[in-house]
Amino acid sequence: KADIAMYYAKGEGRNNFQFYTPQMDANADKRLLLETSLRKALDQHEFRIYYQPKVDIVSKQITAMEALLRWAHPTLGLVSPAEFIPLAEETGLIIPIGEWVLRAACIQNKEWQKQGLPRMRVAVNLSGYQFQQRNLLEMIRGILEESGLEAELLELEITESVIMQNPDFAVSVLNELKDLGIHISIDDFGTGYSSLAHLKRFSINTLKIDKSFVRDVEVNSADAAITTAIIAMGNSLNLKVIAEGVETEGQLNFLSENNCDEVQGFLVSTPMPAGEVAAFLRERCGADSWPIGRETAD
Ligand code: C2E
Numbered sequence: 239k240a241d242i243a244m245y246y247a248k249g250e251g252r253n254n255f256q257f258y259t260p261q262m263d264a265n266a267d268k269r270l271l272l273e274t275s276l277r278k279a280l281d282q283h284e285f286r287i288y289y290q291p292k293v294d295i296v297s298k299q300i301t302a303m304e305a306l307l308r309w310a311h312p313t314l315g316l317v318s319p320a321e322f323i324p325l326a327e328e329t330g331l332i333i334p335i336g337e338w339v340l341r342a343a344c345i346q347n348k349e350w351q352k353q354g355l356p357r358m359r360v361a362v363n364l365s366g367y368q369f370q371q372r373n374l375l376e377m378i379r380g381i382l383e384e385s386g387l388e389a390e391l392l393e394l395e396i397t398e399s400v401i402m403q404n405p406d407f408a409v410s411v412l413n414e415l416k417d418l419g420i421h422i423s424i425d426d427f428g429t430g431y432s433s434l435a436h437l438k439r440f441s442i443n444t445l446k447i448d449k450s451f452v453r454d455v456e457v458n459s460a461d462a463a464i465t466t467a468i469i470a471m472g473n474s475l476n477l478k479v480i481a482e483g484v485e486t487e488g489q490l491n492f493l494s495e496n497n498c499d500e501v502q503g504f505l506v507s508t509p510m511p512a513g514e515v516a517a518f519l520r521e522r523c524g525a526d527s528w529p530i531g532r533e534t535a536d
């Protein structure tokens with residue numbers, strides 16, 4: 239085709255060329271726009287944190303609120319973390335952005351606790367780059383002190399693939415985090431090839447079953463088998479097991495029948511702004527039935 243030319247891919251060897259298409263131009267433009275504005279986003283207060291509850295299946299208590307980052311871009315609107323977290327990681331901006339999220343989430347939970355809301359953790363997603371950050375422990379300790387939040391009320395979600403990149407290193411970092419009293423969850427569990435031998439060495443509290451297994455758990459026998467195996471393994475290792483992405487009563491029933499401890503997903507609530515959390519908790523206080531998924535998308 240006439241509009242296809244070759245170009246040298248950035249950062250790759252001179253002999254590594256790719257085919258060029260006009261679509262790449264548009265993608266590159268958007269990427270450059272995102273990268274330039276990502277640098278200013280923190281200073282300009284464009285980041286927002288939404289919170290999504292985790293619920294104990296049996297007691298129906300809220301155990302934690304997961305902080306999920308959104309970017310209110312002045313012209314592009316709300317940008318999803320799937321679009322800008324990878325960019326933040328490539329540019330190193332994930333370090334200051336991640337620290338901002340952690341601080342804001344801890345301050346927010348301390349505020350909820352002061353308001354007399356139920357005792358619950360705030361869960362923050364930690365990027366692999368943060369996990370490897372040399373002053374991670376110091377940074378977290380500083381934020382806990384500054385915010386006045388008890389370490390038990392902070393939870394960190396670290397993906398299985400990040401931990402498995404360097405299991406020996408992970409063991410030592412997880413031990414230090416555990417000594418602080420922080421709750422640790424392995425996010426997207428089931429997608430990262432953990433061996434049982436490694437799992438038993440990690441100081442962790444919770445396995446979070448990836449939503450890709452939960453989606454078809456009622457109709458796909460392989461997904462059902464993986465899900466029940468993770469729950470059984472978690473139970474026998476004395477870990478809590480939570481399922482993410484729970485959208486239907488059917489999925490909830492399956493998880494409940496198979497002794498999963500907690501659920502999180504649109505069935506309970508979509509992620510919400512911090513200001514809506516108190517009302518959400520008030521509404522469901524003492525409620526017997528599961529709240530239906532909220533209409534609004536994030
Ligand atoms: P994650 O931590 O595994 O979060 C789960 C994602 O599933 C969230 O997407 C959440 O909004 C979405 N979700 C929740 N319930 C349901 C459901 O019932 N059905 C479906 N289909 N989806 C559901 P979100 O908010 O777009 O975040 C995507 C990913 O971005 C997160 O995956 C996490 O890895 C990353 N992320 C978000 N905030 C942060 C952050 O502050 N720091 C870092 N490093 N990563 C973050």
Ligand code: MG
Nearest residue numbers: 304363395425
């Ligand atoms: Mg998470």
Ligand code: MG
Nearest residue numbers: 425426446482
């Ligand atoms: Mg997850």
Ligand code: MG
Nearest residue numbers: 426448449482
């Ligand atoms: Mg996930």
